[in-house]
Amino acid sequence: MSNTETASSNTLLAITQLRDLIFSGQLGAGTDHLEGELAERLGMSRTPVREALLRLECQGLVEVRRRKGVRITPFTPKDMAEVYDVLTELEGLAAARAAARNLSDDDLAPMVQAIADMEAAVAVCNRDDWAAADDIFHCELVRLGGNDRISMITQIMADQMRRARLVILYIRPAPMHSSKEHRKLVDAIRAGDADLAKQIQRQHRTVAKGLLLQLLERHHLSVL
C-alpha cells in the first residue's frame, strides 16, 4: 500500500507520506504529534505539513487541536458500525444505478477482473492481494453507479477503516464465498436488475458488518 507516486508539490508529498505513516501504524491510533516533529520527519517545513494535516482532518484521519498538536483519530467498533451503515446505503444505491444503466461487458470488465484477482489471491492464501482486489471491486462498483459524491464518500470511509481492516484481514476467516456474491452482483447489474443488485450489495455489507463487529469484540479490539 506504499504510495510511491512522485508528488509534484511538497504538500501532496506530505499527504501521501502521512497517510502511509498512519495506515502502517507508525503513527499509532490516538497518539499525539507536533507539527514540528512531523515536519522534521518528512524533511520539509511546517507549512506544507500543516496543509496536509488540514486535508487529512477533513477526511477524518487526524484531529487538529488548537495548540495541542494533532491526534491520529482512533477507530472504534462504533466507528466501524457507522462506516458500514453508510456503505450499505450508498453502495446499495450505486449498485442499483449501475444496473439501471445497461452497461456493456467492457464496462463490467474491471469488476470481473477484480473478482478473478480475489479468487486467485484466496487460492494462494494471499490476503493482501485479496484486499487490494476487493478495494478495486468496490471502487469500480460505485464508479459505475455514476454518482461522484458517493465515490468520494466511500473512498473516505474506506480510508478511515484502513487500519482496522488491516488487522481484521488476518484474524477473520478466509473470504471463500465472497466472490460468489460478487459474481451474483455483477450478473444482476449486467441483467439490469436494479432491485436485486441493490439487495445483494446491501446484504453483502450488512453481513460483513456483523461479522467484523463480532470479530473485534471477540479479540477485545476496542480501538484501532
Added chain:
Amino acid sequence: MSNTETASSNTLLAITQLRDLIFSGQLGAGTDHLEGELAERLGMSRTPVREALLRLECQGLVEVRRRKGVRITPFTPKDMAEVYDVLTELEGLAAARAAARNLSDDDLAPMVQAIADMEAAVAVCNRDDWAAADDIFHCELVRLGGNDRISMITQIMADQMRRARLVILYIRPAPMHSSKEHRKLVDAIRAGDADLAKQIQRQHRTVAKGLLLQLLERHHLSVL
C-alpha cells in the same frame, strides 16, 4: 444565515466569512479569485485565507487550482440530483435508526418545534424562516439517527446546495403540505416503526428531487 460568531482565530473567521460570501452570491458560482485578493478583502494575510480555502475545498465549496486561483464550485442539476440521492439514502437510514431507539417526547421536541416553526412561517409566507426551520428539522432527524458520519455528510450536502436552495426557495410553490409529511415522520419515529419512518423520509426526498429538478429545468437554471 450570516455567521456573526466571534471566531477566536483568523482562520475560523476566514471560513465563516468566505462561506457567507459564497452563500450570498457575492462570490459567484464559477468565478475565479486570487488568494491575495481574498486576503485583502478579509483584512488578513494569505496564510489563514489559504487554510480556510483548503477546508472549504474539502467540503466541495471551492476548488483550488495550481496557480490559477480558487474557483467557486458551480452547482448544476446533476449535482442537485447527486445530493438528493445521497440524502435519500442516508436520511432514510437515520429515520429508521431514530425510530428504533424508542425516543422520548423530549427527544422529539426539537423536531416538533421545527414543524411548528415551518407552519408558522408558511402561514405568513416567510420563506426564509421556513427554510431555516426545515434545516433544523433535517439536522435533528439525522442527529437522532445516531450516526455522526451521516450527520457530517448531510451537513456538507446541505451546504453544497445552499445557493441553489436559496434561488429555488422563491420560485417553488409554497411548501404547504410538507409539514404534514414531517408530522407523519415524527409519528412513525415515536411509534418505533423503522420501516415506515424510512419510507416516509425516502419518499419525501425523492419527490423533492423530482420537483426541484423540474423547476431548475423549467427556469433554465443550469448552473448556480
Added chain:
DNA sequence: ACTGGTTCTAATGTATGCGTAAAATTCAAC
C-alpha cells in the same frame, strides 16, 4: 503541604518574503 497567582515555556497561529513555475505577452521569422 496546599493554594493562589505569577512567570515562563513552548507550540501553534499568522505574517512576510523569496523562489519557482505556469501563463501571458512580445517579438521575430515565415
Added chain:
DNA sequence: GTTGAATTTTACGCATACATTAGAACCAGT
C-alpha cells in the same frame, strides 16, 4: 496573418520569523 520561441509577469508554494496563548512550572503566602 500566423506560429512559435523567448521573455516577462505574476500568483502561488514554501520557508522562515514573529506574535500569541495555552499550559507547565514556579513561587510566595498561609
